[in-house]
Amino acid sequence: MTAVPDRVVTTGADLLADAVAAQAVPVERVDWRPPMAGTEADLATVAGDPRRRTANEAALAAVLGVTAHLVDVAPASELLGLEPGQFLHAGPPITWDRAAGPLRGALMGGAALEGLVEDPEDAVRLFESGGSVSLDPCHHHGAVGPMAGVVTPSMWMFVLEDLATGRRTHCTLNEGLGKVLRYGAYGPEVLTRLRWMGDVLGPLLQGAVRAVRDSHGPVDVTGILTQMLQMGDEAHNRNRAGTLMLLRDLSPSMVTGGGDSVDVAEALAFVGGNDHFFLNLAMPACKLALDAARGTEGSTMVVAMARNGTDFGIQTAGTGDEWFTGPAQVADGLFLGDYGPDDANPDIGDSAITETAGIGGFAMATAPAIVRLVGGTVPDALATTRRMHEITLGENPRWSVPVLDFRGVPTGIDVTRVCRTGILPQINTGMAGRRAGVGQVGAGLVTPPAEIFPRALARLAELAGRTPA
Template sequence: MSTPEAVVSTGTDLLADAVAGQAVPVTRVDWRPPMEDTADDLATVATDPLRRDANARALAAMLGVTATLVDVAPASEVLGLARGEFLHAGPPITWDRASGPLRGALMGGAALEGLVDAPEQASALFEAGTSVSLEPCHHRSAVGPMAGVVTPSMWMLVLEDPATGRRTYCSLNEGLGKVLRYGAYAPDVLDRLRWLGNVLGPLLRAAVRSVRDAGTPVDATAILTQMLQMGDEAHNRNRAGTLMLLRDLSPALVTGAADAGFSSADVAAALRFVGGNDHFFLNLAMPACKLALDAARDIEGSTMVVAMARNGTDFGIQVAGTGDEWFTGPAQVADGLFLGDYGPDDANPDIGDSAITETAGIGGFAMATAPAIVRLVGGSVPDALATTRRMREITIGENPRWTVPVLEFAGVPSGVDVTRVCRTGILPQINTGMAGRVAGVGQVGAGLVTPPAEIFPKALAGLAARTRARG
């Protein structure tokens, strides 16, 4: 019997180790049985004549988008938010089911808008529900980190695909710790938000419009390409991306300040704030990813996930082939590292729209580009490398623009496939921050989390139903 040229191992490592010891190349596959009660739906979707081409089109549409920063403006102006209207992260939710950090952020937002004199008075306002409304950011082409609360006076980053004119939006990043997006609402939190609206927002608008009108708008997609080469994974590590954004905007910030009515001290404060806030670029990475994924929406037969989002109570996904329908399950508590004396009992279940980064193939999917991230979210460097490799088993393809140097510049795994998740049992890996479960606490840590497993069979059932209905 001749020696095989290569062996694929789907069992325990004992056999694979024995073969490798005989100098035979071994490919180890993390095989698991399909998720329970998915066999019939998997068979139906697998034989859908539209699926292969639909997924190819969805992936190509996502990869074909370029996201440029074209404006910064109040949410009332670019999203049409009226007084009393609030956006939030994740799938739809009502006040009675809202988590602590979401409630805290809504209370702070109500005080910011002058709907109440103090955040503590806002509970009655939301319980009555007569003069306020809640809506997911995703329903307005926006994304919001953590609680994701957006109010009319908040300033938004506006990203655009030059080829189509489509736009997406995200608020300005407040920094870490006790901030509104983590559910904090102390006076200093509201003062910072007012400064973002009165000083930083208008300064950024002048700078962004200046470079845009000069024909050199900030190319967020290109920055993402570079930052992945520089040790960022664009979810919990954005240091290189933030510094490149400053590089592109600083000259225009300085030269345009006087025309916008601001002093050199205002410019210095803005540069100091952004430069000292490593997460600032996250709020460009998120809408850049949403802009790309929205291009893949509404492709009949596609099994590609186009949104993963959490509101602190529910985790929801949307799929290219099922329209705007949300498939939801209970959000999970992240496993990671905690700040100070905080521990697992202090953490709220996962929250935020920032998992749009993983949906697009970065963040947890690109952990191999940022081995230093394990010092923030836990795990080890080998874990980071293994995670990126494992995500290839549940994705449709790779992104040739966003590559992983340590993996021979292979593209990041892109296009989460509902059928592959159900067939392998492997869940998407997400890097996340952790908010305190009690309103007003703020950030308590950071870690790793996966979606609740049951949402993928739900999505698969929705896809199978549509396939059967087409006959």
């Protein structure tokens, strides 16, 4: 008599699994995939690196140990030492001649904001000459910038700090959606709004943040992220609850701070009507956490994903500040008005730092309503979060997903797991118009170019090969 197995494990096609299941035998289906082509030798080398396991454990622990607090708001000239003619931007390094439309538009608007030109259109000659201006990534200055991510000296920035170490990160204030500088728009209404943010909103926020900090202790941004993930936000393209909680914490001090009552009312209305306002706190909070893992030799964990509208780049904990880049992709999603795929620029922005830390597209299961903005279905959102666990080193118990039995969000993208499974990180994103000056045209879902992970893996293998056995 042939014994009936307690269960059968199958990989690959479902034909065998379905036949076994039809005979009332429990089946465990393993979704096995071959590794990315050409990565086998590098995967073997990195797998044999004796530092890898402990390095990844240390990198993940460092990330999970950080808490971000809002300690100040001030101009970039004061915080980062930016001088006239110095511009920061999102993504890996790029020059004007390769810059995409939305980045060019934001730089042109930024030049007009700083008084370097009177008309933004005149800035083209300024950047083409290159003599009196410079471009540098936000990530190289302890900062992050959404979409084009342009930072100029007069722009006010949030300051987040890990109180245990004193490390800080920065991000500009959020302008809202539509025709805004970060989407490459630079019309008169864009510049008027930015000047108001510098003259009115920034100082009011500074007074409130400092008052709260000095009286009750600084606003716990990491704690707000914990709460908002349980309230339907995923902290990239949905920040409604986070914005309202921030307003709850700061509005009393804004009202009692002695500012002009009309200015205070206008500022409160602006923040309260801008559901994305908290994004510019979520991003530097994620960077603050991930930067704690930088320089962990032997670690294969990704510490940054960023796009400049032309290139998509990643950095890993074990390879220092080196960028591994490939062509940015156009998102697949929903468009505003009459816009369509031909109007959209390839992916842009530092906001993928949220996914790098385990929220945003990685936590779509916390925010099923997000599919109404970026496309897909609610089951897709749930499946995405589950799938991201396959390419990460662990979970963040602080940031949990109620609908998945309060499981922690997938955290710590592992280059080796991406190369071994072929599963790419999922990002949800806004879409900027391809032409400078257009602004936002839609929102959708996108993944990095696959080739950047084998490139990072090859460098990690090279470093591992130099390590004494």
